[in-house]
Amino acid sequence: MADAIAVKGVRAAQAAPPPPAPRRLRNGFAPAVPGLAFLLLCFMLPVLALLLRSLTQPQWGLQNYAALLATSTYANVLFNTFAVAGLVTGISALLGLPLAWFLAVAPRFWSQLVFGIVILSMWTNLLARTYAWMVLLQDTGIINNFLIWTGIIQNPLPLFGTMAGVVIGMVYIMLPFMVLSLRGPLAALDASLFQAASLCGASRVQAFTQVFLPLLAPGLAAGGLIIFVMSLGYYITPSLLGGAQDMMLAELIAQLVQTLLNWGLAGAASFLLLVLTLSLYAVQIRYFSPRRGKEG
Amino acid sequence: MRRVLGLGVLMALGTALSAHAQNSMVFTSWGGTTQDAQKKDWAVPFTAKTGIAVVQDGPTDYGKFKAMVQSGNVSWDVVDVEYDFAVRAAQDGLLTPLTLTPAETASIDPRFLTPDAAGSFYYSFVIGYRTNAFHGAQPKTLQDLFDIKKFPGKRCFYKWSAAGVLEAALLADGVAPDKLYPLDLNRAFRKLDTIKKDIVWWGTGAQSQQLLASGQAPIGLVWNGRVQALEQEGAPVAMSWDQNLTTGDMLVIPKGAPDTAAAQKFIAFATSAGPQAQFATDTGYAPINKGSLPLLDKAAYAALPDAHAATHIDLNMQYWAAHRDEIAARWYAWQTQ
Numbered sequence: 181m182a183d184a185i186a187v188k189g190v191r192a193a194q195a196a197p198p199p200p201a202p203r204r205l206r207n208g209f210a211p212a213v214p215g216l217a218f219l220l221l222c223f224m225l226p227v228l229a230l231l232l233r234s235l236t237q238p239q240w241g242l243q244n245y246a247a248l249l250a251t252s253t254y255a256n257v258l259f260n261t262f263a264v265a266g267l268v269t270g271i272s273a274l275l276g277l278p279l280a281w282f283l284a285v286a287p288r289f290w291s292q293l294v295f296g297i298v299i300l301s302m303w304t305n306l307l308a309r310t311y312a313w314m315v316l317l318q319d320t321g322i323i324n325n326f327l328i329w330t331g332i333i334q335n336p337l338p339l340f341g342t343m344a345g346v347v348i349g350m351v352y353i354m355l356p357f358m359v360l361s362l363r364g365p366l367a368a369l370d371a372s373l374f375q376a377a378s379l380c381g382a383s384r385v386q387a388f389t390q391v392f393l394p395l396l397a398p399g400l401a402a403g404g405l406i407i408f409v410m411s412l413g414y415y416i417t418p419s420l421l422g423g424a425q426d427m428m429l430a431e432l433i434a435q436l437v438q439t440l441l442n443w444g445l446a447g448a449a450s451f452l453l454l455v456l457t458l459s460l461y462a463v464q465i466r467y468f469s470p471r472r473g474k475e476g
Numbered sequence: 477m478r479r480v481l482g483l484g485v486l487m488a489l490g491t492a493l494s495a496h497a498q499n500s501m502v503f504t505s506w507g508g509t510t511q512d513a514q515k516k517d518w519a520v521p522f523t524a525k526t527g528i529a530v531v532q533d534g535p536t537d538y539g540k541f542k543a544m545v546q547s548g549n550v551s552w553d554v555v556d557v558e559y560d561f562a563v564r565a566a567q568d569g570l571l572t573p574l575t576l577t578p579a580e581t582a583s584i585d586p587r588f589l590t591p592d593a594a595g596s597f598y599y600s601f602v603i604g605y606r607t608n609a610f611h612g613a614q615p616k617t618l619q620d621l622f623d624i625k626k627f628p629g630k631r632c633f634y635k636w637s638a639a640g641v642l643e644a645a646l647l648a649d650g651v652a653p654d655k656l657y658p659l660d661l662n663r664a665f666r667k668l669d670t671i672k673k674d675i676v677w678w679g680t681g682a683q684s685q686q687l688l689a690s691g692q693a694p695i696g697l698v699w700n701g702r703v704q705a706l707e708q709e710g711a712p713v714a715m716s717w718d719q720n721l722t723t724g725d726m727l728v729i730p731k732g733a734p735d736t737a738a739a740q741k742f743i744a745f746a747t748s749a750g751p752q753a754q755f756a757t758d759t760g761y762a763p764i765n766k767g768s769l770p771l772l773d774k775a776a777y778a779a780l781p782d783a784h785a786a787t788h789i790d791l792n793m794q795y796w797a798a799h800r801d802e803i804a805a806r807w808y809a810w811q812t813q
Contacts, residue, residue: 253809260812319630320691340692341676424635424677424811438539439636440804 227454230447237444244448254432254449261429264343264418265411268350269404275351276358276403277396283359284366302356310420313349314340317421341423349421350414354407361403365396405464409457429453500529501738505556505596507534508682509705510759514556514596517754518746525745528738541730545570550732553739554746560639562593562726563797572729575740576747584747587790588724588764594747595764597755598724600781600788601640603716604684604703609694616716618648621695622671632687632696635677637800637807639791640721641668644697647719653789661803665810677811688713704760704779717784723791724764756780 234244248254279298283291301309316322317339324336339345373395377387393400415430422428427435429449436446503519505511511534519530533552538561544550557565565571571592581589588595605615605627615627621644633641642659645667651660668675676693678684681702687693688703689711703715727746729739745751749767756763757776763769769782777783796803 251809253805253812256812314686318690318692419679424675425813427808427812435808438537440801441538441542442801443539 231451232447233443234445234447234451237447244444245452247445248448248452257427257429257432260343260426261412264346264350264414264426264428265408267347268354268411269408271347271351272354272358272407273400273404276355276362277400279355280359280362280366283363284369298356298359301352306353306416309353310349310417313345313352313417313421317345317348340421343422343426345421346418346426346428349417350411353417354411357406357410358403361406362396362399365399369395401464401467405460409460412456413453499527500531501553501735501742502531502533502551503554503556503742504533504536504552506536506681510681510701510761511556513755513758514746517758518742518751521751522742522745526738526741528741530742541565542568542570545731548732550730550734552730553733553735554742555728555730556596556725557593557728558638559588559593559724559726559793560796560800562728563590563793564800565728566590566592567797570731572731572733572736572739574729574743576744580744580747583749583765583767585764585766588726590726593726593728594743596725596727596746597752597759597761598722598764598781599761600700600717600720600722600784601634601644601697602700602703602720603695603718604688604698604706604713605695605715606688606691607712607714609691614714614716615695617718618644620716621697622648622667624671624674627695629695630674630676630687630693631671632676632678632684632693632698634684634697635679635811637804639723639793639796641697642803642807643721643789643791644719647789653719656789657792657795659795659799659803661806665806668810700779700781701760717781717787720781720784720788721791722762722781722788723793 235241237244279294283295286294314321318324319336319338319340321340323339324333327333328336337344339348369392373391374387377391378384382390413430414428415434418426418428419431419434422431430453433446433449433453436442436449503514505514511532515530515532519532523529536555536557538557541552541555541557542565544552562571573592574594576584576594584594585598588598603615603618603621607614609629610627613626615621620627621631633644642661642664643656645664646656646660647653649663649667651663676687676696678687678696678698681699684696684698685702685706688696688698689706698715700715700717700720703713706713727743729736729743733739747765749763749765749771752763752765753768753771755761756768757772760779762780762782763772769777772780781788
């Protein structure tokens with residue numbers, strides 16, 4: 181491996197001049213009209229209607245938002261939502277980085293095989309995958325039965341109907357997004373940088389934390405943000421694998437709409453979710469957008 | 477040729493569509509084996525008798541229900557809903573009053589009839605358990621259901637805020653059946669707290685079957701028809717009817733339903749003695765028509781809540797409709813704590 185790294189030359193790409201500005205298209209707005217009209221009618225208007233409902237039902241005012249933030253139930257739900265999204269993002273990064281690294285350095289055959297497995301899991305039906313986890317995680321499921329049979333544990337681990345179950349099921353679903361986000365940056369990584377680092381006296385740990393990680397930061401941030409935002413609004417997996425104590429925001433919204441018919445509060449909860457998502461997106465654009473990074 | 481053929485197909489389709497619009501209605505229920513039986517025992521003979529086709533839709537969704545009525549764009553004619561929702565929806569003006577004849581009205585069990593809703597079927601919450609889970613004595617009473625020492629393991633309960641679980645907790649805590657209402661919520665939640673960490677929630681009937689069949693929860697408070705279905709499949713489960721808690725599903729017509737006349741006819745037919753008896757035979761859920769029981773054979777009768785009327789307790793749906801929101805707020809707050 182070290183030889184392979186050594187023969188690679190210094191890449192000139194870092195110093196490449198910026199691409200020429202594209203020629204201005206005339207009347208560039210017109211082709212976007214159908215798509216924009218669709219978004220306006222089918223997305224923006226309903227969102228505004230929902231926002232209006234959260235402010236008008238049962239009467240004018242911010243009472244729904246006050247209830248959402250002041251009631252301990254909803255505070256619990258918000259905490260659960262962030263805890264699960266954070267754990268899923270962190271674990272996906274910890275598992276995804278070595279996996280993406282393997283894909284980048286493994287022989288072509290193995291790399292393609294593993295990549296195929298990663299992609300295949302994404303293409304399988306979400307419900308089917310989640311029900312499969314139910315079978316695996318139950319007290320009488322394969323995992324617990326195996327652990328008890330080997331004598332590692334006496335009583336079944338509480339994997340089903342708990343936050344642990346939700347996190348396991350969601351990491352499995354989100355992992356491919358992390359791997360895909362890291363694949364590009366890893367492929368573009370110049371291996372000679374590590375040699376340079378070690379020539380300058382950096383230890384392996386220093387090379388990892390001061391060269392490797394900063395270069396991958398945009399990929400990690402992009403993957404992490406996709407996963408975090410998707411997790412915030414996730415519904416099926418938490419509702420099937422979680423218990424009542426682990427309710428997340430999307431489940432709460434569904435319950436408010438379908439069971440309690442409290443659409444004002446549902447609107448407030450949906451709007452809160454939307455605002456959280458958009459602010460995270462704004463953070464990404466501001467700090468992690470690759471183009472900005474190069475300009476700055 | 478192709479063009480002519482295409483035109484012919486279009487015309488035929490047009491005729492079919494307009495016939496469909498004139499002579500059909502939409503029935504919405506919860507799916508699964510229950511709706512299969514409703515289709516076989518109610519919709520098919522109804523179509524044969526009246527010529528009105530019945531399109532099946534589902535599952536019932538109260539949010540959709542309310543949205544349809546409020547937007548004036550209703551696509552459902554008859555909907556199978558839970559009893560407390562039926563009472564609540566009538567209060568909120570979401571329903572069309574029924575036009576049953578005096579004879580039809582008289583034939584229906586008055587427990588399951590309101591001016592805006594007629595019973596679909598009724599059922600009991602029973603104690604379902606695995607017969608191979610406990611050594612020695614088998615669970616029998618609601619006290620047993622809450623007794624972790626005598627009957628260890630997870631127990632499953634209905635997830636949503638609805639009549640049943642709170643009543644069971646109070647009865648297990650020693651409240652007399654005639655003193656249940658108004659519900660002492662503090663006492664009920666205190667009792668539920670004693671087993672909270674051992675509760676697994678089921679959100680659908682199918683889930684309750686899965687929990688019992690897999691052994692994830694060897695005991696639970698479940699619908700009688702679901703345990704019966706498991707028994708018939710040969711799963712090692714049984715049920716105790718001690719203090720079984722009865723409530724019903726109701727048939728309602730949303731306000732502004734496209735074909736109210738057909739909907740009224742359908743409800744009159746579905747709640748009549750014959751179709752009710754046939755549905756009970758197929759599902760183990762009880763008929764709400766007083767004339768149905770004599771039509772049943774012995775085995776079908778033995779599986780029904782009616783055969784265990786001596787030990788059953790009626791859940792008070794008027795109370796639930798009046799306190800639905802405040803109980804729900806406490807229920808979900810307690811659940812997420």
